[in-house]
Amino acid sequence: MEEKHTHTLEDGTVITHSHTHSHTHTKAVLNRLSRAIGHLESIRRMVEEGRDCTEVLIQLSAVKAALNNTGKVILQDHIEHCIVDAVESGDKEALDELNKAIDRFIK
Secondary structure, three states, X not given: OEEEEEEEOOOXXXXXXXXXXXXXXXXXXXXXXXXXXXXXXXXXXHHHOOOOHHHHHHHHHHHHHHXXXXXXXXXXXXXXXXXXXXXXXXXXXXXXXXXXXHHHHOX
């Protein structure tokens, strides 16, 4: 499905481009996010119950790792589908956006 996407750059420039958004791992990503949400809810309960801080920190670390791995799946999907499609259609801005997204993701 080809869709138009509008992005506003940091300098206020508005870019509109179109490319196909086809993601092969959507179900897996949604499942991973659901598990992370459930895990966060259990951590919230741990804090409410006054559980040991080290246990809470260990569980928070596990959630961070799960979210990072989920981000990697999304990034891989994005490169394999959206970026390939954008480059094939001459959309050079998509590469700039990808670089910015990677910079934010790895901070």
